Amino acid sequence: MAVExxxxxxxxxVWSFCSMPFWQTTHPSSSSSSTSSMHNSVHHQSQIxxxxxxSTHQPxxxxxxxxxxxxxxxxxxxxxxxxxxxxxxxxxxxxxxxxTIKNTCKSHVAFKFQTTAPKSCYMRPPGGILAPGESIIxxxxxxxxxxxxxxxxxxxxxxxxxxxxxxxxxxxxxYVPELFDEQRxxxxxxxxxxxxxLDPEHPSPALDKLKRQLAEAEAALEARKKPPxxxxxxxxGEGLVIDEWKERRERYLAKQQVEVxxxx
Numbered sequence: 001m002a003v004e005x006x007x008x009x010x011x012x013x014v015w016s017f018c019s020m021p022f023w024q025t026t027h028p029s030s031s032s033s034s035t036s037s038m039h040n041s042v043h044h045q046s047q048i049x050x051x052x053x054x055s056t057h058q059p060x061x062x063x064x065x066x067x068x069x070x071x072x073x074x075x076x077x078x079x080x081x082x083x084x085x086x087x088x089x090x091x092x093x094x095x096x097x098x099x100t101i102k103n104t105c106k107s108h109v110a111f112k113f114q115t116t117a118p119k120s121c122y123m124r125p126p127g128g129i130l131a132p133g134e135s136i137i138x139x140x141x142x143x144x145x146x147x148x149x150x151x152x153x154x155x156x157x158x159x160x161x162x163x164x165x166x167x168x169x170x171x172x173x174x175y176v177p178e179l180f181d182e183q184r185x186x187x188x189x190x191x192x193x194x195x196x197x198l199d200p201e202h203p204s205p206a207l208d209k210l211k212r213q214l215a216e217a218e219a220a221l222e223a224r225k226k227p228p229x230x231x232x233x234x235x236x237g238e239g240l241v242i243d244e245w246k247e248r249r250e251r252y253l254a255k256q257q258v259e260v261x262x263x264x
Contacts, residue, residue: 076109076166077130077190078102085162086210089197091146098213099193102135107168111190112180113138114163120145121160124221129175137217142195158195166190 080100087095103109112127120143128136140162167180167187180187198207 088200097140103130110167117160162193164190
């Protein structure tokens with residue numbers, strides 16, 4: 001202890017600072033105030049750290065939400081053509097277009113057409129339900145207005161637009177348009193389709209594809225109109241008795257013969 005006092009005694013400043021701590025021996029009020037100030041400073045620092053932590057996490061959340069909003073909505077249907085409806089330009093006539101709709105989901109999907117000109121346009125079918133992987137060719141009918149203001153016939157622009165909406169449904173069910181009103185929050189807009197006119201006098205790949213799709217749509221419609229095949233007994237030939245009824249008749253005659261023998 002003497003050695004320690006000698007060493008520290010040579011330096012008064014060190015001795016006065018270390019040997020008699022002021023926060024333990026004198027000025028109790030100052031010690032309490034210093035303790036509270038230290039507590040406040042620590043609390044303030046913790047608040048700063050918490051705010052910094054929140055500030056570091058908040059931009060990532062905001063960025064992720066913004067990124068999700070910018071990502072394109074996943075489509076339930078695949079359309080062909082994807083964004084346009086081609087019509088042959090024939091003023092004063094009702095013309096047709098076609099579009100292939102395919103369900104690319106793993107669940108059943110209902111689709112529905114809408115148009116900005118319901119008085120001059122309609123669709124066949126206007127809606128339906130597609131099983132996973134199932135496709136259909138819809139036919140769209142439109143009345144072509146004559147040109148105005150000396151416009152070139154093929155340059156006439158139509159303001160009519162079509163919209164295709166989709167809705168996931170649970171399994172097979174009958175299609176009713178009210179499905180889209182009852183589950184409005186789950187309805188998705190697949191595509192807004194613009195009208196493009198084609199010159200029927202000048203062949204083009206788009207016109208050839210339209211003719212092919214219309215022919216496929218007509219064939220599918222005729223197939224749906226045919227009555228279902230009968231699942232009953234098949235007729236062996238014209239003028240012959242059906243095999244099933246023939247067997248029944250033979251069993252009936254045999255039974256009658258047995259009854260006659262018993263009675264005798």
